[in-house]
Amino acid sequence: MKLNKITTALSVALLGSTIAVPTFAAEDEQLKGLEVIQVTATKRITTAQETPLSLEAINGDDIAKKGLANLEDLTTSMPNINIGSGLGVQTVSMRGMGSGNERSFEQSVGMFIDGVYMPRSRQYRAPFFDAERVEIIRGPQAVLYGLNATAGTITVNSASTQPGDEGFLNLSAGYEVEYAGYNVGAVTGGSLGDDVGARLAVRYTDNGDGFYYNEYENALTGQEAQDEGDGDETIVRGTLVWDASDNLKITTKVDYADAETLGETGETINHPLMPLGIDGEMDWTRNASSTLSSWWNDKGPGMYHELLNASIKADYSMGDHLVTATFGHSTSDFDLITNTATLPGDFLSVSIYEEFTQNSAEFRLTSPETGNFSYIAGLYVAASELENVTVSALGPAILGDGPTGTGLSIGGSFLNTLDTTTISPFVSGTYNISDDFRITAGVRYSSEEKEVGRENLECFMKASDGAGGFMELTPNLTDVYESMGLAAICGTLAGLEDDKTSTNLMPEVIAQYDISNDTNSYAKLSVSKKSGGYGFSTSIGSAEALDFDDETAKSIELGIKTRFMDGRGQANLAIYHTIYEDLQQNSFTFNDDGTVDTAIVNAGESLSQGFEADVKFLLTENLTIGASVAYLSSEYEEFELGTCYVGQTPTIPDTAICDKTGENTPFAPEFSGNIFADLYQPITDELVLTAGVNVSFSDEYYTESTLDPMGVQESYERVDARIGLMNSDETWSISVVGKNLTDEAINNFTQPIVGYVVVPGAPRTVTVQGTYNF
Template identity: 25%
Template sequence: MRTCFPAASAAVLSLALATQAHAQTHTAPAPAEVAGDGLGDIVVTAMKRETNLQSTPIAISVVNAQALKDRHVQSLLDFADGAVPGLRVATFEARQSALTIGIRGIVPLDANQPAREQGVGVYIDGVYMGRQHGLNAALFDVERIEVLKGPQGTLFGRNTEGGALSIVSKAPSGKFEGRVSGGIGNYGSHNAELHLDLPEVHGFSFKLDGVLQHQDATTRNPLTGQTGWNYYDRKGIRGAVRWKPVDGITNDFSVDVSRDSNSPFYSQLLNYNPNNCVAGPQSASPNCVLPGTQYDTLTGAPRPTLPGVVVEGKDRMTVADIGVPQQPSVDKTHGFTNNFKWKVAPELELRSITAWRGVDVAQWDNSGGAHRPPVVAPGCTGATACNFSRYSLANLRQRQFSQELQAVGSLGRVDYVAGLYYFNEHVSDDAATPASMRITGYTTAGQTSGYNYEVLDPCFFNGTTPAGSQPGCQSIDRASKVNSKSYAVYGQATWHLTDALHLTAGGRYTHDRKRGELLLSRNVAPVAGVNGYEPLRESWNRFNPMVTVAYDVSRDVHVYAKYATGYRAGGASSRTSNYQAFDPEDVKSYEIGLKTDFWDRRGRFNLAGFVMDRKDSQVDISSIQFVGSSSFNNLVTINAPGTTKIRGIEAELTLQPVERLTLSASYAYTYTKIPLVPITVNAGGVSYTTLQRFYIVFTPRNAASGSIDYALPMPMVSADSQLRFHIDGNYAQATQTFDQFATKNDASFIVNARLALTDIDMGQGRSKLTAGIWVRNLFDTAYVYRRDPSNSLPGAPTTNAVSASLNNIMGDYGNFNAPRTFGVEASLKF
């Protein structure tokens, strides 16, 4: 097998082959972790027990509570700046209501579908989140976020082939203490938090967390009374109870409710006919080729932009060129979790994690306006030909129940974990894409007067037909429901052969079952056996083993080599008229690395190299199909034959050259290659096969992050006061947005900073005040994080295999990152 590293990266990997990247931290440590005598220990729970991160044989990055404050991280979407280079976070389409989360090149384009799974598992206090919807809700009182890299199929289960994102909340302390904070910023932003711990009473400790986050739109909507874009208003409350009836028993119960009202990022028209498509022989327009298709002739002509439309590909727009109807999407999440631990004996602890969760989403996305199909032609007439502005509406309802039983303990020189797992999920969804605007008096391309934009009736599509955006009036593009069940048994043991040599082995057996139905397609109920439609009735079984050999060269130098496997369940695409099914994908991972503390523990360097081979990769073929004056986003998921190669290196360095100064840097190199996929197309009775290149989305070849933290004592203010300074910079190379298009987004470099005066003694017992200023995207850098070339390329041939139409071509459209935001904040601890 040929490994496709550049020369410099190969040299680094050669070093790693002799050593190990045990576990990695990349963000500046919290104050308790940076002692005067060097870098302190960090505790993680990736092995289902508390261990020192530096001696845990898993590649992990940890973002602690202090780092979250320094970066002003309010939700998971804030990690889109690249704070952890190996972790990639982006919105699905332009929407904040669903996130795409990837690690090590395992990044699904559209896990937005009810019958499709994520490739990275997201866990909150040990509970797996079945959907990526609602993940952008406000974070509560977070102790740390652990980013576990590589397959975690043994202890964390299915759908963790890329890794796991584990969010750990602060537990009730049993003491009367708390924190109240608030702040204001530009774009009308304001936030407030309340965290209150009550004294332990008869073994019960209580904790209450309340969060409010608000930001006005960063792109204004000219249509009066309508919401702009990149707006959010998040509210959440969480209550936790810890019961310790006797020594050895701890029972944690929590309940949380959140509501996230948000609007998508604005979708701008970035260019016009960038591929120079012209009618005539296809050879005259060599770049005007839709991947996976073949044709000789191009017909028609690219559509001119509507009057008043602005083409802007260099900077984000602060005011939309054409106002359109836009109301906020609303995500509602809620859940109950019970985490029971019983220390039966020194050698055994029994645990039970029981959870019931749900999410309800009402999506309203009109961010494309006149920048995406349907495209109106000059001289349009009739009831629908002048309509435009596709309003993407979707509703999703998800409920999940999970139960996990664990036995954790030690027998002599062996540490063990064993468990049983059950997961039951019900999801239903529907979607509609009506036009919301029309133009009148449009006779000539480029005209500057005589035309008028009108808002369509929200119920009646053309004055008589009920096919608008208002609930009860929609023509449903698709509707589906699915029930997924998963059963698993797993075990893992670490045998400490000597004080320095450790062997870990484990495995997990999983049985997954899916039962799904397509209820509506293009507003028509499909019939089994007709036009290829079949309900989903599938089951899969997998055994995922893991073996790790770790060696402590010294107290400060550790090496390991790891073999692990993972798998992602199959499913069906509700975005196809036949509910086209696809199979699971499987990955094998080989990882080695080095972890060192040096310079009298004032320096820390971690290095990991990995090789991952994925079979039956789930890739997506996206196309826009036109239905009347609206359009349908058809997305087919297939399994790519052959082996997808993913290769990478991850390095992290932390230095404390002098007391109170901490320097951190991290780097991730990720190489990915999917073998050419044969795509067969039938057009007008003519069939042909094309070898097509697919790509892994949102995965930069090179990504890096660095930070500087300095704490200056301020005894003139109060005894414990410090002036804390933080700045971080995050770089990512350009990436693809879609599996099938080579077109890339922009490279990015984002800088964040914070200056705070901490622990000001308020003269009332333990009360301490912290006040600070923060800024995200300090230099107001603008880059396109999502670029869609689908309406800058010809459509697929539909009536014959020799010609393709240019009639719906305008140009690429895409989304810019958030602009510079800044504010002031204060926090009072008591």
């Protein structure tokens, strides 16, 4: 262990922390303490410092001021959280654990939006707009959030207007100077009579030129070099809060999002064994033909997403108890169309069309916290339908002017369906042994039934007909492609139908001891599960290789939280040790005839352990400084059937199998953290200067599952900063927000295809933004 590095990191942590900005009353000159952020991580209203969990929370005002638009922005100031955006999925990893690049997996980090569980990564688009608060809980969750949350949870609460609130209108706009993008937004609300509060939030974002440049030119097809990554997004959210009676409050929320990002996806870097004639650098430049991917649709290459979420929450006071019912409906339509290899040739085009629908309900009974014992009991039920169509096409360079020229392509389309039904009761009780010591224990039972179907839709050879259409040269080439070793083009196991039920019991115990009025400590033991299922890969060769079982996380976490100097300082420390068993991995199975199939299996075991520390301090009445740091050791304890990277010598001869035991898991930097400062400085009776800087850092880490050194993200430092003016009553504000000011190319995901497709995060952006409140 690098002792001097750990010492330095801990010293930095003692300077301050990450999230809250102090608030001051204009009429009170006395120095106040740090802002106290209320959270609902325990399904009760507490403060972040009182909650016995490794918890990060940020309020909606800070999200807006810092220009945080998505998970990637948010987690630049939160260590031990990494975002991976692949070609077909987006994954979130905590403490070195995530779901991997398999389209059928539920996320290992559970997302809850306004109390509704969102299992699919592409349901994450709209939540940070007009948010009231975001809470991030690291580590496996068992009872209150134990729906496949073996790595942690993210909960987002959007803002609401309550009955009796005065009417308001907030206008906002921003212009990004590097790529000419812009956004405009409006939030309005007020009371509709004495019993109803209404709120409407709308935002439109234009990506400008996009931050990729595609160098590819082809006079025959008419493709010219151009900027890519442009597109737009529209988000609308409506909220009604109805005080139906003295005992009943009903909150209804509906949000809709429609977004598109145009152009190819990611860029290809060279591999030593595959010289490809491209620049080989991760620099937001690609050299990719779009001809073949344009043949199979009328949209052209890009990502297209339409999303609708609706929820109804009813809170009913029944004496001293509270009954809560939350109903959710979600639909997500996602299309990805791309030259998968991202190369200057039409080698492989892939289109993924995904439709997801979910209906859910949670019923919860919460007792009062009087006396020595209190409890929460509930039931969650849900039903979802997932359809995923993959269209793969192989083809040489197209001859002639686009689709009206001559060209030939072979390919196929394949449908995966997955229907899931979930029933999950839970109960948690807290017993106060004394005024300072309490035990919380609970258990969740989960039963998930999954039904899978696979169908070959088309297996073809096509050519342009010279008039903008296509000629099908052969109606069905399934047998021919199989004999050529190209069965994955058309998909395997067509006609398969199967079902399975995962039943799991997830216990959790938390002991909390208040050392003083300002300091508390806790110990948490939990067992979390992620249910099994079926893979969607088109190359899986047998029914046995398609099926995978449950994954288990066994965790112990110790923590201490304290406030000091009359609330001007705050420090937190969490130490954890988590064993993951039966990891759901892309791997292999052996057949009786000696052949080996690609598979999704429970192939291994990993250990994640380390610590997270954060400190923040109100240095002066107007300046808050802070830092956070995380140390992480996350490695495979057992993973003998891992996939070899290109050029790696197989453990088992004549296969692609390599033993990954002892290797670090993906997205697991040894050290990560940030240092920050926030300023709120009155400069006249009417004007206030606001400013902030955040420097985040990370050690190197793998960004793909084969652990190829070519896919390692090197250690980096990233700088974000902002400066602005506002009037003292916050009627208006104007600021400049700079993200990634040092223009670091930070790789979010790597996928080996032909060479390596990497997906870097955004380069440097500088946005001028303003707000006006009526």
